Amino acid sequence: MATNDKSFATSVWDFFCSLKLTLFLLISLALTSIIGTVLPQGTLAPEYVASISPTRLQIYSKLGFFDMYHSWWFISLLYVFSLNLVSCSIKRLPHVFKFISEPTLVLGEGARNSFALKKELTFSGSVEQGKERLTAFLGKEFSVPVITEQHGEYHLFAQKTAWCRLGVYVVHFSILVIFVGAIIGSLAGYKGFVTIVEGSSVNAFQKQNGQQMPLGFEVLCEKFNVDFYASGAPKEFRSILTVLENGKPVPGYSQIKVIVNEPMTYKGITFYQSSYGQASEGSEHFISVTPRNGGAAEKFAVRDGVAVTLKDGTVFKLLEATQEVRQFAPGFSGPAARIEVTPKGGAPLTFIAFKNFPEVNAQRGDALIFGYEGTNAKQYTGLQVAKDPGVWVVWLGCTLMVIGIGVAFFMSHKRIWIVVTKGHARIYGNASKNQAAFQMQFEDISEKFQEIKI
Amino acid sequence: MNSSMLFNVTTFAYLISTVVFFAFLASKNKSIGIAGSFIAYAGLAAQTVAIALRWKESYDMGVGHAPMSNLYESIVFFSWTIILLFAYIDLRYKYRIIGAFVVPFALLGMAWAQLGMNTGIEPLVPALQSNWLLYHVITCFLGYAAFAVACGISMMYLIKTAIEGNNSSAQAGGLMSMFPPLKVLDDLNYRSIMIGFPLLTLGIITGAAWANYAWGTYWSWDPKETWSLIVWFVYAAFLHARITKGWVGKRAAWLSVIGFAATIFCYLGVNLFLSGLHSYGGSKM
Numbered sequence: 033m034a035t036n037d038k039s040f041a042t043s044v045w046d047f048f049c050s051l052k053l054t055l056f057l058l059i060s061l062a063l064t065s066i067i068g069t070v071l072p073q074g075t076l077a078p079e080y081v082a083s084i085s086p087t088r089l090q091i092y093s094k095l096g097f098f099d100m101y102h103s104w105w106f107i108s109l110l111y112v113f114s115l116n117l118v119s120c121s122i123k124r125l126p127h128v129f130k131f132i133s134e135p136t137l138v139l140g141e142g143a144r145n146s147f148a149l150k151k152e153l154t155f156s157g158s159v160e161q162g163k164e165r166l167t168a169f170l171g172k173e174f175s176v177p178v179i180t181e182q183h184g185e186y187h188l189f190a191q192k193t194a195w196c197r198l199g200v201y202v203v204h205f206s207i208l209v210i211f212v213g214a215i216i217g218s219l220a221g222y223k224g225f226v227t228i229v230e231g232s233s234v235n236a237f238q239k240q241n242g243q244q245m246p247l248g249f250e251v252l253c254e255k256f257n258v259d260f261y262a263s264g265a266p267k268e269f270r271s272i273l274t275v276l277e278n279g280k281p282v283p284g285y286s287q288i289k290v291i292v293n294e295p296m297t298y299k300g301i302t303f304y305q306s307s308y309g310q311a312s313e314g315s316e317h318f319i320s321v322t323p324r325n326g327g328a329a330e331k332f333a334v335r336d337g338v339a340v341t342l343k344d345g346t347v348f349k350l351l352e353a354t355q356e357v358r359q360f361a362p363g364f365s366g367p368a369a370r371i372e373v374t375p376k377g378g379a380p381l382t383f384i385a386f387k388n389f390p391e392v393n394a395q396r397g398d399a400l401i402f403g404y405e406g407t408n409a410k411q412y413t414g415l416q417v418a419k420d421p422g423v424w425v426v427w428l429g430c431t432l433m434v435i436g437i438g439v440a441f442f443m444s445h446k447r448i449w450i451v452v453t454k455g456h457a458r459i460y461g462n463a464s465k466n467q468a469a470f471q472m473q474f475e476d477i478s479e480k481f482q483e484i485k486i
Numbered sequence: 487m488n489s490s491m492l493f494n495v496t497t498f499a500y501l502i503s504t505v506v507f508f509a510f511l512a513s514k515n516k517s518i519g520i521a522g523s524f525i526a527y528a529g530l531a532a533q534t535v536a537i538a539l540r541w542k543e544s545y546d547m548g549v550g551h552a553p554m555s556n557l558y559e560s561i562v563f564f565s566w567t568i569i570l571l572f573a574y575i576d577l578r579y580k581y582r583i584i585g586a587f588v589v590p591f592a593l594l595g596m597a598w599a600q601l602g603m604n605t606g607i608e609p610l611v612p613a614l615q616s617n618w619l620l621y622h623v624i625t626c627f628l629g630y631a632a633f634a635v636a637c638g639i640s641m642m643y644l645i646k647t648a649i650e651g652n653n654s655s656a657q658a659g660g661l662m663s664m665f666p667p668l669k670v671l672d673d674l675n676y677r678s679i680m681i682g683f684p685l686l687t688l689g690i691i692t693g694a695a696w697a698n699y700a701w702g703t704y705w706s707w708d709p710k711e712t713w714s715l716i717v718w719f720v721y722a723a724f725l726h727a728r729i730t731k732g733w734v735g736k737r738a739a740w741l742s743v744i745g746f747a748a749t750i751f752c753y754l755g756v757n758l759f760l761s762g763l764h765s766y767g768g769s770k771m
Contacts, residue, residue, distance in 0.1 A: 058726065223703065261609045416701060430691045430694070441683070
């Protein structure tokens with residue numbers, strides 16, 4: 033029974049150490065990750081829910097497909113992946129350390145035959161002379177050797193960058209460091225969103241789960257602006273923010289420009305420019321109506337979607353308004369509104385009324401000319417709010433990964449042995465990686481080796 | 487001389503180079519092979535000047551930015567990196583015939599860009615106004631190019647095994663005698679991926695650093711991010727497979743081809759079929 037238990041434990045251990053598990057996990061992670069890129073994640077749009085069958089919706093939800101990167105099975109895969117990394121390292125690291133700290137100083141007869149890189153030198157001097165001369169040679173051309181005497185032979189062993197065999201383990205370790213950073217971030221950090229209307233301030237923001245969270249200070253939005261290129265594409269989204277403590281501006285945090293790619297950080301909390309819009313609450317838009325056959329223009333203050341009836345029975349309704357029409361109507365700029373006009377007894381017409389182009393408004397040719405005169409609505413700025421104390425751990429992990437990959441991929445452990453016996457010496461070489469490059473170095477050294485006169 | 491003329495010259499050079507390389511395959515005439523390489527290098531030189539010119543032209547227009555901001559510019563840069571890496575492999579390992587399987591990738595890219603896309607220089611949308619753009623795009627595309635080269639080499643491997651069978655002693659002669667030995671192809675495939683993998687890793691890390699700087703999240707499981715990770719997993723599997731018995735050779739070649747297919751999906755498929763943050767030149771903030 034005891035032996036059975038042991039063999040079971042060993043087989044579990046072997047399972048977690050196996051490279052087959054690594055391959056299985058890497059391929060499974062790659063394949064399952066596709067699901068989340070194809071199916072919508074997070075809160076589902078009603079159109080999507082309507083487009084698939086209820087059974088399918090239920091199955092997908094049960095399997096966690098709509099939040100798959102946080103589903104129990106995906107997280108489990110990542111845990112098994114970490115376990116696999118740790119087990120492999122525990123199993124192999126002692127061997128690697130032993131390999132580095134206790135190198136093969138003496139080449140046995142069998143080992144000597146297995147080398148692809150070897151050369152021979154015959155000499156007439158004594159073994160001692162040969163040893164002295166070749167020790168100096170190896171020290172000068174490659175690296176200072178360790179000398180071992182055995183059965184009347186001298187074994188000179190020299191190596192370079194033995195530690196680079198640890199590079200792989202640095203990469204494996206770095207993945208765990210990144211995971212730790214991510215876990216710290218998810219436990220101690222938070223992400224959220226806040227909208228601030230121009231001229232007003234906030235002291236809290238909404239977390240991703242909908243909960244309000246106090247900032248511990250106030251943020252005032254002094255101004256929000258959008259600049260456009262001549263083509264109509266947006267050039268810059270710009271909020272001017274001021275941090276207030278006890279109602280007073282904090283020195284150094286007054287009138288700070290926050291644009292995309294240039295956030296503001298105060299007390300570990302960072303604000304990122306994310307969106308903008310018009311604060312519609314309580315705001316009015318101004319529409320002018322001018323009879324074509326002369327007569328004074330009439331100005332109406334209207335709200336979104338509320339119909340207004342004119343004296344002649346025509347009904348009009350403001351559908352939407354923008355302070356920059358360029359992206360919707362190329363060739364035009366400035367404020368504009370989309371309005372729906374229904375003449376008495378006629379069919380509704382929808383068109384755009386501009387503020388800066390009265391001649392275009394007049395071109396429509398109806399009895400009444402509609403113009404947009406702007407709004408008293410204020411703009412708001414939408415800011416992402418984030419705090420992530422784990423992010424430095426993640427960057428540490430990334431740095432370790434880059435260093436580890438550099439060492440593991442581009443450096444190799446090079447070893448050279450020279451066995452000195454009476455009358456001749458043989459040189460052997462081996463590299464852990466990039467044999468071709470080492471071969472050239474070895475040939476260069478062994479050429480000089482064969483020219484030595486002892 | 488302006489950049490768009492030079493890009494046409496480049497496309498033409500890659501076309502001629504491809505044709506010459508195919509002639510090299512058929513004729514086995516060494517000097518034709520040398521011509522193929524030199525025409526590709528001439529194209530690379532023209533393209534280098536063209537990219538630099540386009541960069542300068544954007545400053546002349548007052549919207550100065552590195553020419554890596556939209557699909558057109560990225561695919562031009564991708565073609566450039568493919569030929570650059572081909573030049574490296576050609577000069578370093580002297581297996582010129584690989585050009586017949588690698589230059590066509592660059593030709594496809596350039597032809598699509600020149601014939602099917604809007605080539606105008608556009609100003610940078612706010613999301614792309616950052617130095618990270620340069621680091622992120624260069625590392626990613628150098629990585630992609632290495633994977634393209636590895637894919638071309640793997641295709642040669644698969645063609646050679648299909649025709650010769652696994653029996654390397656039975657030299658079929660003909661076309662196949664031009665191909666490097668299977669062992670060499672397998673090794674070159676590995677070497678290319680050894681170049682691509684670190685660059686892809688850097689590309690993902692610079693992307694994460696940029697995302698964290700601009701949005702406060704280094705990883706948000708956006709389809710582009712996820713697909714880059716999928717590609718990373720595939721090549722990580724490739725690297726581990728090599729130290730497992732039975733995964734060298736044919737299976738490694740297939741993994742390399744699958745890896746490149748995933749790379750292309752990550753680069754183009756995500757933009758064409760899925761939605762996300764990398765909507766080349768879109769007006770996302």
